[in-house]
Amino acid sequence: MASVTRLDLAGAVRNKTGMTKQQASEVVDTLLEAVLQRLEQGGNVRVSGFGTFAVRAKHVRQGRNPKTGEPVEITARKVVRFKPSWILRRSLSGDLVAGASQQTPAAGAG
Numbered sequence: 001m002a003s004v005t006r007l008d009l010a011g012a013v014r015n016k017t018g019m020t021k022q023q024a025s026e027v028v029d030t031l032l033e034a035v036l037q038r039l040e041q042g043g044n045v046r047v048s049g050f051g052t053f054a055v056r057a058k059h060v061r062q063g064r065n066p067k068t069g070e071p072v073e074i075t076a077r078k079v080v081r082f083k084p085s086w087i088l089r090r091s092l093s094g095d096l097v098a099g100a101s102q103q104t105p106a107a108g109a110g
Contacts, residue, residue: 006025007025039053049087050085050087051083051088053080
């Protein structure tokens with residue numbers, strides 16, 4: 001399965017809204033820039049019904065070179081974590097029927 005590119009996203013925006021290619025491309029670029037800027041500031045980006053992007057700090061840790069077996073120090077770094085919403089998870093597993101109620105799950109679920 002092929003990846004979705006910025007061009008694909010802009011095409012979807014264009015088809016849905018009737019914008020020009022340039023306008024749709026600017027919308028996608030602006031959205032992605034806003035997400036990137038918020039993550040760089042250390043904040044989370046929560047998209048209702050889709051999921052949450054968050055920056056997570058990984059500490060220095062010991063690893064191992066798989067070829068030689070020698071211990072290697074893995075440097076500290078920041079990584080982006082995505083946690084899908086319960087709606088997205090249910091949709092991908094086929095549990096949501098089109099047009100079905102999308103109420104929040106019971107406490108402690110999902």
